[in-house]
Amino acid sequence: MNEYIFRGIIGSLLGIFIFYGLSLLTKKNNNNKKKNASSIQIQNEFNKSSIVVDNGDIHSTDIDVIVVGAGVAGAALAYTLGKDGRRVRVIERDLEEPDRIVGELLQPGGYLKLIELGLEDCVEEIDAQRVLGYALFKDGKNTKLAYPLEKFHSDVAGRSFHNGRFIQRMREKAASLPNVRLEQGTVTSLLEEDGVVKGVLYKTNGEEQTAYAPLTIVCDGCFSNLRRSLCSPKVDVPSCFVGLVLENCQLPYPNHGHVVLGDPSPILFYPISSTEIRCLVDVPGQKVPSISNGEMANYLKTVVAPQIPHELYDSFLAAIEKGSIRTMPNRSMPAAPHPTPGALLMGDAFNMRHPLTGGGMTVALSDIVVLQNLIKPLRNLNDASALCKYLESFYTLRKPVASTINTLAGALYKVFCASSDQARKEMRQACFDYLSLGGVCSSGPVALLSGLNPRPLSLVCHFFAVAVYGVGRLLLPFPSPKRLWIGAKLISGASGIIFPIIRAEGVRQMFFPATVPAYYRAPPVN
Known part of the structure; x- marks a missing residue:
């Protein structure tokens, strides 16, 4: 048991x-x-x-950002984002060296932005010329306006060069980064899904291909075919530039841009290499004399040549005889974005101004600095809606620089053009005389022009100081009813020039950006 x-x-x-x-x-x-x-x-x-x-x-999405276009804005942006560790794919229509007659003068403010982005060496080894200021010519008189560079390093100045050489240098620098890929192809459309841009459709070697990324930045230039879905483009073409290259001659003031206040509109000269001077003749309106039948050559010889400095006369005629005459429409377009998840517009595709003041590259490079500072803290860009809302602050933060340069370009072009109206004539003469006074009367406006002092209020003050100076000239020594009337028209005309431009730029964003809610947007939490 x-x-x-x-x-x-x-x-x-x-x-x-x-x-x-x-x-x-x-x-x-x-x-x-x-x-x-x-x-x-x-x-x-x-x-x-x-x-x-x-x-x-x-489709592989091992890309953080697609950049459409590799001009000044696209190439600089690709390098900047790549340097910050982003995986960037650049799709450019033509990777051969461009050949343009504009985009050849970089103001000192733009050069400072180039330094900030680490791209200052891109103006080396391309025979770029230092630019130290401007010289104005009117009715046989001239005045020299120096950039106010006393507070800056000796290397800081403007730069002028062949546009294509500069762009190729920036493309090479961008392509030197292992996480940046440049590809030749034509982007035909943006790929959208539920209102979010997912990537692009493009053609390369005759084949259609797609590329996908969390963020697509469109920088395809002034002739952009993609911007209509991302902004409300209101393009104005006030004039055209006729471009010539003068060889083996010396400017009256070396290392200075030269502006002739001609009739009917300004004529520009500036060096683009050690042996070449670019001449840009502004022709008002959208229609220019025909080059093929000799009308253009005759116009340049009979209307333009008698107005240019005598030091350049023979070389100007020789350039006409050589026959390498080219034209380019001058476009202006205020920024009017449609914030779109997954996409952003930059460069001339987004915002243009008259190229008289050479401020386009300064605005583009300044915009890239603003965007870099906004995107840098973000670990990834995958939340398209949150990123879009956050990047609305970009449109406000860029305004002080962009609106100052845009407004000055538009206003100065209208003032510098000849007119049969007596008040406009007085305003033009007052502007020349005001700048000739020296001191703050020249350094202030030139600081605005050069991008060294991007303050909209300072611009408005100097603009109306010119108008008041013009009225004072009319009323001294003895006022008369006719002079009083012209003075009143001068003030009215000045207001009619600058206020519409300011309205298009946005009064609140231009003068009171801190009152715009987007100004305070915080980065989205990843």
């Missing part, structure tokens, strides 16, 4: 141990299954984050 009891106890204990062992084994197997399932889930999540399925096609 005792033996049976003993065996029962031993059997029970063995059963308990076996049951416990089987339980542990089952639990371990279940844990392994859960672990494997978890690993599979993590891998699936990783796979989901690295591919996008669209109409059955699988």
Whole structure:
């Protein structure tokens, strides 16, 4: 009996141990299954984050930003984002060296932005020329206006160069980064899904391809075919530039841009290499004399040539005879963005001003600095809606620099153009005389022009100081009813020039950016 009891106890204990062992084994197997399932889930999540399925096609999205266009804005932006660790893909229509007659003068303010972006070496080894200021010519008189560079390093100045050489240097620098890829192709459309831009459709070697990224930045220039879905473009073409290259001659003031207040509109000269001087003749309106039938050559010889400095006369005629005459429409377009998740506009595709003051590259480079500072804290760009809302602050933060240069370019062009109206004539003469006074009367406006002092209020003060100075000239020594009337028209005309430009730029964003809610947008939490 005792033996049976003993065996029962031993059997029970063995059963308990076996049951416990089987339980542990089952639990371990279940844990392994859960672990494997978890690993599979993590891998699936990783796979989901690295591919996008669209109409059955699988597209790699190992790109952070797509940049459309590799001009000044696109190439500089690609390098800047790449330097910050972003994976950038640049799609440019033509990677050969561009050949343009504008975009050849970089103001000192733009050069400072170039330094800030680490691109200052791009003006080296391209025979770029230092520019130290301007010289104005009117009715046989002239005055020299120096950039106020006393507070800056000796290397800081304007730069003038062949546009294509400068762009190629920036493209090379961008392509030198391992995480930046440049590809030749023509972007035909943006790929959208539920109102969010997912990437681009482009053609390369005759084949249609797609590229996907969390953010697409469109920098495809003044002739952009993509901006209509991202902004409300109101393009104005007030005039055209006729471009010539003068060879083996010296400017009256070396290392200065020269502006002739001609009739009907300004004529520009500036060096683009050690042996070449660019001449840009402004022709008002959208229609220019025909080059093919000789009308243009005749216009330049009979209307323009008699007005230019005598030091350049022979070289100007020689350039006409050489026949390398080119034209370019001068476009202006205020920034009117439609904030769109997944996409952003920059450069001339986004905002243009008359190229008289050479401020376009300064605005573009300044915009890139603003965007870099906004994007740099973000770990990733995948939340398109949150990123779009955050980047609305870009449109406000860029305003002080952009609106000052845009407004000055538009206003100065209208003042510098000849007119049959007596009040406009007085305003033009007053502007020349005001700048000739020296001191703050020249350094203030030139600081605005050069991008060294981007303050809209300072611009308005100097503009109306010119108008008041013009009225004072009319009323001294003795006022007359006719002079009083012209003075009143002068003030009215000045208001009619500058206020519409300010209205288009946005009064609140231009003068009171801190009152705009987007000014205080915080980075989205990743």
